[in-house]
Amino acid sequence: MTLAQKIAWDDTVLPFQLDNCDVRGRVARLDGVLEGILQQHNYPAQVEALIAEMALLTALIGxxxxxxxxxxxxxxxxGAVRMIATDYYAPTEEGEPARIRAYASFDGDRLTDEVPFAQLGEGYFAIMIDQGEGTTPYQGITPIAGDSLTSCAEAYFAQSEQLPTRFKLSFGQSTEAGSAEHWRAGGIMLQHMPKASPHAKGGGSGEGGLLQAADLVEGEDGENWGRANVLLDTAEELELIGPSVAPSELLYRLFHEEQPRIFDTQPVRFGCTCSEDRVRQSLSIYSARDIAHMTTEEGRVTADCQFCGRHYDLDPATLGFEADGNDD
Known part of the structure; x- marks a missing residue:
């Protein structure tokens, strides 16, 4: 394996379809994306693990x-981790990478030595889709359930979208020879092709009566879905996260009898959309009096991006709807 090969596999999402069982899916490998996200903050290890899992889910779903x-x-x-937010921005041009950013809000005094998911409490898992200007954003919400963010995402698709969906993920600190320790993540997403669901009404078999994937398929569809999941379960952690097996090779090893069809790889990168213009726009709703309350002793208004850590230092005279020259 060469370094060039490893780079080609990292920070990509590979779409595929299993023609014999009406299942589509994605394989993702994240490396530099996680480095870009996590190096902006000094997160505790439990929080880093939750962000790594969430970023990987975001890459696969996006x-x-x-x-x-x-x-x-x-x-x-x-809970101790109050919020985790991840954004996935679609490529702006054909062949361009998608961009991912993420951050978390937490109470360090409440963190424990328990597993990362235990740092969450009662709450909700949400997916929001914004197609841009002139459209109405979509939002779907399900309760925090199961034993991982992955199980929350699976419950979301079963409950809100009624799409049988399964994830198998691996993430952790990489200790490859010749490189500094850093986070890596890899995983596979399976999703049954959309069809009318026989069990869409009524309570499900999941926690709190939530629907699960198994509640949404029966007969031949159920057999096909079950077979794909059995094959997915044979994927080993190092195959998902390590640099030795290319995503296409992994797919053929797991699903060669299901006639896997592979599509074009989508590159993903860490990227933030913050800018001085966006900061100014967000402050444009405030009066001169409001801006004065935000002004520091040094006579400046400052703002920090929670996603990328970029610091903005602005002249208060140019801010707010009453400012002179606020269009400069």
Whole structure:
């Protein structure tokens, strides 16, 4: 394996379809994306693990949607980790990478030595799709359930979209020879092709009566879905996350009897949409008196992007709807 090969596999999402069982899916590998997200903050290890899982889910889900602008995954809880937000921006041009950014809000005094998911409390998991100007954003919400963010995402698709969906993910600190320790993540998403669901009404078999994938398929569809999941379960952690097996090779090893069809790879990168113009626009609703309350002793208005950490230092005389020259 060469370094060039490894780079080609990292920070990509590979779409595929299993023609023998009416299942579509994605394989994702994240490396530099996580580095870009996590190096902006000094997160505790439990929080980093949750962000890595959430970013990987975001990469997989974002690529399944005919997205023109932005997908956001968000978790809000009453636990030590109060919020996790990830954004996936669709490519602006053919062949361009998609962009991902993420951040978390947490109470460090409430973090424990338990597993990362235990740092969340009662709350909800949400997926929001914004197709841009002139459209109405869509939002779907399900309760925090199961034992991972992955199980929350599976419950969301079963409950809100009535699409049988399964994820198998791996993420952790990489200790490859010759490189500094850093986070890597990899995973596979399976999703049954959309069909009328026989069990869409009434309570499901999941936690709190939530629908699960198994509640949505029966007969031949159920057999096909079950077979694809059994094959997925044979994927080993190092195959998902390690640099030795290319995503296409992994697909053929797992699903060669299901006639896998592979499509064009989508590159993903860390990227933030913040800018001075956006900061000014967000402050344009405030009066001169409001701006004065935001002004520091040094006579400046400052703002920091929660996603990328960029610092903005602005002249208060140019801010707000009463400012002179606020269009400069």
């Amino acid at each position: 690529q399944t949607i005919s997205l023109r602008w932005k997908l956001q995954l968000q978790v809000q809880t009453k």
